[in-house]
Amino acid sequence: xxxxxxxxxxxxxxxxxKLLGFGKKPGLVVVDIITGFTDPTxxxxxxxxxQISQVNKLLHTMHTLNLPVFFTTxxxxxxxxxxxxxxxxxxxxxxxxxxxxEAVKVDSRLDFRAGDSxxxxxxxxxxxxxxxxxxxxxxxxxxxxxVGCTTCGCIRATAVDALQYGYRPIVVExxxxxxxxxxxxxxxxxxxxxxxxxxxxxxxxxxxxxKYAPIS
Numbered sequence: 001x002x003x004x005x006x007x008x009x010x011x012x013x014x015x016x017x018k019l020l021g022f023g024k025k026p027g028l029v030v031v032d033i034i035t036g037f038t039d040p041t042x043x044x045x046x047x048x049x050x051q052i053s054q055v056n057k058l059l060h061t062m063h064t065l066n067l068p069v070f071f072t073t074x075x076x077x078x079x080x081x082x083x084x085x086x087x088x089x090x091x092x093x094x095x096x097x098x099x100x101x102e103a104v105k106v107d108s109r110l111d112f113r114a115g116d117s118x119x120x121x122x123x124x125x126x127x128x129x130x131x132x133x134x135x136x137x138x139x140x141x142x143x144x145x146x147v148g149c150t151t152c153g154c155i156r157a158t159a160v161d162a163l164q165y166g167y168r169p170i171v172v173e174x175x176x177x178x179x180x181x182x183x184x185x186x187x188x189x190x191x192x193x194x195x196x197x198x199x200x201x202x203x204x205x206x207x208x209x210x211k212y213a214p215i216s
Contacts, residue, residue, distance in 0.1 A: 001206075004189070007010050007189070011054065011186070011193045013200040016194060017192055017194040019197055020169070020170075020196070020197050021168065021197065022141035022168065022170070022207055022208075022211060023089045023141050023143040023168050024140070024141050024142055024143075025067070025139070025141050025142060025143065025212070026067060026141065026143040026144070026145050026170070026208060026212065027068040027069070027070060027136060027139060027141040027143070027144060027145065028058055028059070028062045028066065028067070028068070028069045028145045028147065029070045029072065029126055029132075029144055029146050029147070029148075029158065030055060030059075030069065030070065030071045030072065030106075030110070030147055030148050031072050031126055031146060031147065031148030031149065031154050031155055031158055032072055032073060032074055032148050032149055032154050033048065033051075033052065033055065033071075033106065033107050033110055033148045033149060034073045034074070034097075034103065034104055034105060034106055034107060035102050035103050035104070035105055035107060035214065036074075036093075036096055036097050036103035036104060037149050037150070038052070038107045039103075042096060042103065043092065043093030043096055044091075044093035044094070044096065044097070046149075046150075046177065046178070046179045048107075048177045049150060050146075050174070050177075051091045051147070051149070051174070051175050051176060051177040052107060052109050052110060054146070054147070054172065054174050054175040054201040055070055055147045055148070055175050056109075056110060056111050057201055057205060058145065058147060058175060058201060058204060058205065059110065059111045061205045061208055061209060062208070063111070063113060065208065065209070065212055065213060066214075067163075067208070067212060068117070068135075068139045068141060069113075069116040069117065069118070070117045070118075070119055070126070070132065070135060071106055071110075071112060071116055071117065071118045071119065071127045072118075072119045072120075072121050072130075072148075072150065072154075073097070073104050073106065073121070074094070074097050074102040074103070074104065074120075074121055074122065074154075075089075075097060075099045075121075076097055076098055076099060076122070077095070077099045081094065081095065083122050084122060085122070086121070087122075087123060093097075105146065106118070117135060119131070119132055119135075123157075124153050124154045124156075124157035124158075125154070125157035125158050126154070126157075126158040126161075127161040127162070127165060128157065128161065130156075133165060136167065136203075140166060142166075142167055143167065143168040143170060144151045144158075144159075144162045144167045144168065144169050144170065145170045145172060145204060145208075146158055146159055146162070146169055146171050146172065146176070146196070147172045147175035147176055148175075148176060148177075149176065149177050149178065150176075150179060150183075150184075151176045151177060151178040151183065151184040151187045151188060152178055152180070152183035152184065152186070152187040153178075155171060155176050155187070155191075156187050156190075156191060157206065159171055159191055159195050159196040160195050162196075163195050163196065165216075168180065168197075168202065168203060169191075169195060169196035169197070170180065170197050170199065171188070171191050171192075171196045171197070171198045171199075171203055172199065172200065172204055173188060173198050173199060173200050173201075174200050174201050175201050176188075182192070187202065
């Protein structure tokens with residue numbers, strides 16, 4: 001995350017950026033790491049190879065500890081993209097995210113296992129128009145670890161909604177990515193100051209392993 005000392009000082013002096021911490025039980029939300037976003041040749045795509053590596057580390061930890069994992073994809077069924085509302089008028093690339101195409105499948109490099117949930121969404125937030133809240137509540141989850149793409153769009157929207165619905169958002173700094181480095185860095189700064197805890201993969205794994213490992 002890029003550092004701007006003047007901004008950081010100003011925000012700290014005014015009481016921004018307090019830590020929320022982890023609660024009683026976390027779940028991992030893997031946002032839109034699908035071929036349409038990870039293939040750089042596609043309109044919505046960029047190279048997320050480093051982020052995928054970090055996400056797999058987190059998936060290994062969550063699977064080992066039997067903690068819930070939720071993948072999301074964006075997928076449109078309607079030929080006219082009526083199920084995308086006005087959004088597709090803003091971004092033409094959404095036309096490539098058609099149900100049953102390769103573009104909407106979870107990237108094959110991820111350790112997506114039987115038992116992991118797949119949530120189909122139509123808009124930016126993993127919460128908007130989906131049953132994610134019900135799934136989190138059913139699993140007694142109060143902490144949402146958020147990874148995936150894009151930092152300025154679906155990650156930010158998901159983190160803001162998580163906070164607004166009463167969950168503790170943890171955005172994993174080196175496991176989220178964007179097409180624009182500037183947007184990525186600014187979004188991470190904003191999220192840390194106002195909406196989420198932004199921490200790196202190794203710290204998340206250390207915390208989750210020590211805090212939520214079953215007592216033998």
